[in-house]
Amino acid sequence: MSSQLDHGPRPTTAQDVRVQDGNLVWTSPANRGDGAQRQVRLDEVLFTLPAADAHAGSIIVCLKEHDGAEKQTPPQPPFQLVALRTDEALPDQLLGDGRGRIDRLPDYLRSSDANEVHVVVSTGSGLGLAAAFWEEVLRLVFALVGEALGEEDKEAARPSDVVVTEDAHSVRRFARALGERRRGGDGSAKSATVILLSGDGGVVDMLNGGSSRDGSSNDSSSNDSSSPAAPIVALLPLGTGNALFHSLHKPVASSSSSPSAGSGPSPLVLALRTLFLGAPASLPAFRASFSPGAHVVSYVPTKADGKGGSMLTAGGDDADLARKDAAVESLYGAIVASYGFHASIVHESDTPEYRVHGSKRFGMVAQDLLRESHPYRARLSVRRPKPLSASDAPPPQQQQQPLEDFSSATHAYILATLVSNLERTFTISPASAPLDNRLRLVHFGAVGGQRTMEVMMKAYDGGAHVGMAWEDGDGPQRVAYEEVDELRVEVHEDDARWRKFCVDGTIVEVPRGGHMVVEKARAGLLRVLVDPRVLPRR
Numbered sequence: 001m002s003s004q005l006d007h008g009p010r011p012t013t014a015q016d017v018r019v020q021d022g023n024l025v026w027t028s029p030a031n032r033g034d035g036a037q038r039q040v041r042l043d044e045v046l047f048t049l050p051a052a053d054a055h056a057g058s059i060i061v062c063l064k065e066h067d068g069a070e071k072q073t074p075p076q077p078p079f080q081l082v083a084l085r086t087d088e089a090l091p092d093q094l095l096g097d098g099r100g101r102i103d104r105l106p107d108y109l110r111s112s113d114a115n116e117v118h119v120v121v122s123t124g125s126g127l128g129l130a131a132a133f134w135e136e137v138l139r140l141v142f143a144l145v146g147e148a149l150g151e152e153d154k155e156a157a158r159p160s161d162v163v164v165t166e167d168a169h170s171v172r173r174f175a176r177a178l179g180e181r182r183r184g185g186d187g188s189a190k191s192a193t194v195i196l197l198s199g200d201g202g203v204v205d206m207l208n209g210g211s212s213r214d215g216s217s218n219d220s221s222s223n224d225s226s227s228p229a230a231p232i233v234a235l236l237p238l239g240t241g242n243a244l245f246h247s248l249h250k251p252v253a254s255s256s257s258s259p260s261a262g263s264g265p266s267p268l269v270l271a272l273r274t275l276f277l278g279a280p281a282s283l284p285a286f287r288a289s290f291s292p293g294a295h296v297v298s299y300v301p302t303k304a305d306g307k308g309g310s311m312l313t314a315g316g317d318d319a320d321l322a323r324k325d326a327a328v329e330s331l332y333g334a335i336v337a338s339y340g341f342h343a344s345i346v347h348e349s350d351t352p353e354y355r356v357h358g359s360k361r362f363g364m365v366a367q368d369l370l371r372e373s374h375p376y377r378a379r380l381s382v383r384r385p386k387p388l389s390a391s392d393a394p395p396p397q398q399q400q401q402p403l404e405d406f407s408s409a410t411h412a413y414i415l416a417t418l419v420s421n422l423e424r425t426f427t428i429s430p431a432s433a434p435l436d437n438r439l440r441l442v443h444f445g446a447v448g449g450q451r452t453m454e455v456m457m458k459a460y461d462g463g464a465h466v467g468m469a470w471e472d473g474d475g476p477q478r479v480a481y482e483e484v485d486e487l488r489v490e491v492h493e494d495d496a497r498w499r500k501f502c503v504d505g506t507i508v509e510v511p512r513g514g515h516m517v518v519e520k521a522r523a524g525l526l527r528v529l530v531d532p533r534v535l536p537r538r
């Protein structure tokens with residue numbers, strides 16, 4: 001795929017531009033004869049730009065998306081970039097609610113001798129729309145912005161390169177090469193921004209592929225400064241769950257001023273606004289360490305040679321897949337580390353057959369797992385945060401709290417997370433706020449398929465599962481929810497199917513008696529671009 005940007009779309013001239021019922025309405029001179037008005041929802045407006053060739057005037061850039069476009073006849077492109085040019089004063093509503101005006105290319109998007117801007121197009125993510133989004137939207141937005149901002153910015157607004165993934169290791173390879181360049185030691189290291197057209201997997205690959213540092217830390221206050229050298233990732237949510245994106249944008253996702261016009265900006269609209277109007281922040285991360293013998297489990301198509309180890313034991317037609325393992329000692333994550341029901345769903349739904357169903361794949365596999373309702377046998381221990389002293393200041397001696405065992409020997413759900421949402425509408429940790437760098441545990445015991453289902457459904461109800469408590473034959477039960485500094489899970493299962501951990505979608509299997517320890521990593525491994533409205537107030 002070429003990294004050359006040609007011209008952006010020629011903007012349509014718009015007159016009588018106004019806001020009406022949450023819509024941006026205009027008349028186009030070409031259509032004057034039919035008197036027809038055109039409109040987009042205000043929620044579809046990305047931002048405005050100065051018109052390049054005039055002292056006055058503006059370009060309004062919008063993104064329309066079409067559900068099920070591929071099923072129409074003839075098939076429609078799923079995205080349509082709309083650019084309007086007007087010489088009129090803009091309605092005030094165009095500047096607000098996350099819509100802004102770009103008068104200068106932000107530093108983090110300038111390709112120069114001092115800064116690289118990379119676009120990573122992950123063709124295997126989600127429903128496979130990343131390449132179309134790059135070609136039909138993002139490439140053109142960069143061209144529009146460059147043209148609008150003048151000659152100097154036009155050059156700077158060309159991304160340094162575009163990486164299109166060819167296999168499951170492409171992003172890691174890219175991250176490793178980026179890390180090596182940046183650690184070159186010749187003093188020439190550049191800052192870098194990586195625009196990820198992917199799901200959460202792209203972030204994990206960036207965290208694990210590029211880092212050479214020991215990032216573990218028990219110091220929860222160490223997130224105050226992000227290293228200026230840490231690369232910035234910008235998220236374009238083209239995966240399935242997009243947990244990190246939805247969690248970072250949750251406070252601004254439903255703040256639309258135009259309730260009459262729809263349900264707020266789409267994730268891709270929010271993402272494009274953040275890309276051009278955002279601010280970098282240190283990305284909170286954890287480190288999951290595994291006992292000896294642990295290995296990452298992945299599957300590769302093997303029609304060609306038929307080799308590769310044991311086949312998937314559950315989750316669809318597995319005839320064309322072979323397992324490919326790689327030893328692992330530790331992994332960084334920014335989203336979730338889990339054992340039990342969640343890890344099993346992620347593992348068993350990650351087949352080509354299930355992937356075509358988008359986020360529905362999780363529910364499909366969940367049904368089977370709920371029927372089985374396996375009681376996961378493991379020892380769970382947590383290290384709780386040290387209570388603040390009366391003066392609310394940390395005590396002078398920063399001694400750790402002890403690891404404490406949970407009494408139950410069987411479990412349905414053990415999940416530690418740094419984010420609020422695993423999908424846009426699935427709120428696993430309602431107390432988590434963007435960038436708060438607090439690790440929270442959600443846990444419940446082996447309570448049976450029916451009750452597990454009820455707990456999960458409550459998570460779709462804004463995270464109402466965290467207060468649930470009930471009585472059953474084994475006595476009082478509840479969904480435990482608390483902040484932890486460290487989590488340790490030691491697995492006592494004979495069948496390897498139930499010895500899977502999940503770290504941000506990566507599946508790790510341990511031998512019987514093996515364990516995973518999760519603790520916060522120190523700040524500065526990566527930075528992430530966020531909507532400035534979610535930055536902590538100083």
Ligand SMILES: Nc1ncnc2c1ncn2[C@@H]1O[C@H](COP(=O)(O)OP(=O)(O)OP(=O)(O)O)[C@@H](O)[C@H]1O
Binds near residue numbers: 122126170199
């Ligand atoms: N061309 C390709 N061939 C094989 N695998 C690919 C290719 N491109 C990307 N992948 C892999 O596909 C996976 C996509 O994961 P990613 O997290 O981006 O999407 P997702 O799983 O659909 O979304 P989410 O993790 O947000 O639910 C990654 O493991 C990536 O390495």
